[in-house]
Amino acid sequence: MKLSKFNFRFQYGSQQVIFNAISGGLLLLDNTAEVLLEKIGLNQIPEAGLSEIEKVCLEELKRGWIVLENELDELLYLKNIYLRTKYDRTKLVLTVAPTMSCNMRCVYCFEHQEDQSGIMNDEVAAAIVKFAQRRLEVAQLLSVVWFGGEPLLALDKLSALSKSLIDFATAKGRNYSSFLYTNGTLLTRNTAKILADSRVDTVQVSIDGYGEFHDARRKLKNGRPSFGNIIENIKDCCDIINVVIKIGVDRGNVQGAILLLQELARTNLKNRVNVSFSQINSDLDPCVHYVNKTISRRDYASVYLKIIESATEFGYNIVNFEQPPKPRSLCCGHQSMHVVSVDHRGLVYKCLEDMGHSNRALCKIEDYDKFESASQLKWLDYNPIGPECEKCEVLPLCLGGCPRRSFDDGALLCNVDRYVLIDKLKRHVERLVEQQVGPSQVAVSLNEK
Ligand code: SF4
Ligand code: SF4
Numbered sequence: 001m002k003l004s005k006f007n008f009r010f011q012y013g014s015q016q017v018i019f020n021a022i023s024g025g026l027l028l029l030d031n032t033a034e035v036l037l038e039k040i041g042l043n044q045i046p047e048a049g050l051s052e053i054e055k056v057c058l059e060e061l062k063r064g065w066i067v068l069e070n071e072l073d074e075l076l077y078l079k080n081i082y083l084r085t086k087y088d089r090t091k092l093v094l095t096v097a098p099t100m101s102c103n104m105r106c107v108y109c110f111e112h113q114e115d116q117s118g119i120m121n122d123e124v125a126a127a128i129v130k131f132a133q134r135r136l137e138v139a140q141l142l143s144v145v146w147f148g149g150e151p152l153l154a155l156d157k158l159s160a161l162s163k164s165l166i167d168f169a170t171a172k173g174r175n176y177s178s179f180l181y182t183n184g185t186l187l188t189r190n191t192a193k194i195l196a197d198s199r200v201d202t203v204q205v206s207i208d209g210y211g212e213f214h215d216a217r218r219k220l221k222n223g224r225p226s227f228g229n230i231i232e233n234i235k236d237c238c239d240i241i242n243v244v245i246k247i248g249v250d251r252g253n254v255q256g257a258i259l260l261l262q263e264l265a266r267t268n269l270k271n272r273v274n275v276s277f278s279q280i281n282s283d284l285d286p287c288v289h290y291v292n293k294t295i296s297r298r299d300y301a302s303v304y305l306k307i308i309e310s311a312t313e314f315g316y317n318i319v320n321f322e323q324p325p326k327p328r329s330l331c332c333g334h335q336s337m338h339v340v341s342v343d344h345r346g347l348v349y350k351c352l353e354d355m356g357h358s359n360r361a362l363c364k365i366e367d368y369d370k371f372e373s374a375s376q377l378k379w380l381d382y383n384p385i386g387p388e389c390e391k392c393e394v395l396p397l398c399l400g401g402c403p404r405r406s407f408d409d410g411a412l413l414c415n416v417d418r419y420v421l422i423d424k425l426k427r428h429v430e431r432l433v434e435q436q437v438g439p440s441q442v443a444v445s446l447n448e449k
Pocket of ligand 1: 332333334352353402403404405
């Protein structure tokens, strides 16, 4: 027996806690567990001669992957999981941009460097449906993500294409789900009803902080502010459709993000929407005029904790923060052979950051299954677990960072957990303690393998 390489041990009050990043298991250690772990670490554990209590405890430690059989190679296990998921055909995820046009001019946006006018025509829509039909011969689930540009500028196309995809999936007995990214400016009550009829379950609205913080970054095309209108739209439609407000954070709007949280709490919107946070990225080619204001991943990790602290004080249910960090099976979902992104011209991309840049397209949607382009091979062939990642303690929670960044300059774009894992775990333990889950329940949280 041996200890996992991916155990994280830390003190919480008077209690020792251990987390395993492969299983996602979190254990509050009692004395028996502590003694066992110490002996296993020193290679002094006889399986024979253990007391009944020790045997039960050892089983729990094994169940949480904290203790492993000697022959188990964790690195090989993770590579295996990665490859299986990459080629898993049971799910098809289609990211569709019915237009790459946008009615806003955000200061950092990557989408305005090429003429993006135009809406998807019927031939491209038909080619997407045909592609989905082929893949759904095997796949059991079709998940559609509406992207842009601003997808609500092409609401009719979105609605018509949804209907074709839903009709086929339903007739074939396949599950269907759908999600939409939007800037929120066109999200009226009537639009929300059309989206709900098109089986869009959730919309994610991007807001970069309260009032002028947002308006300095996310202006309309005519230069006018957008914040007030977006908030009114959210109030009007969040009883019809699930809304996630994604708050973008950079170097200059941390206070703006906190003020927004406060305002949503004051107006009671906080109980009607979910909130998540994301880094306004300086790690992947932002607009050159903006690069000094964005924030590195490491700095983002520390402001993230500050914002989460405030959010918790205001009583928020933070997406991705209620559970302990989850092990991943891919570093980026777009690495899967069965996650396919297509723009209004029918061009296929792997990375969302590339959408709309025709020189970064892989091929046309009708050619995607021919596997003929060099850029397709590049993605297929990519091994995300290089020498630095092999040594990384949070590897199971990241699996190698962003592939696009690695293609661009060989650098790693590390997961935020590399910098804030223990803080996140402590907060989770705090919640468990509040819920009065005691140390007698040794395995308080475990993602079963
Ligand atoms: S390759 Fe990187 S930037 Fe592109 S979708 Fe994946 S994680 Fe995002
Ligand atoms: S990209 Fe960074 S955080 Fe992710 S596994 Fe590699 S070294 Fe670790």
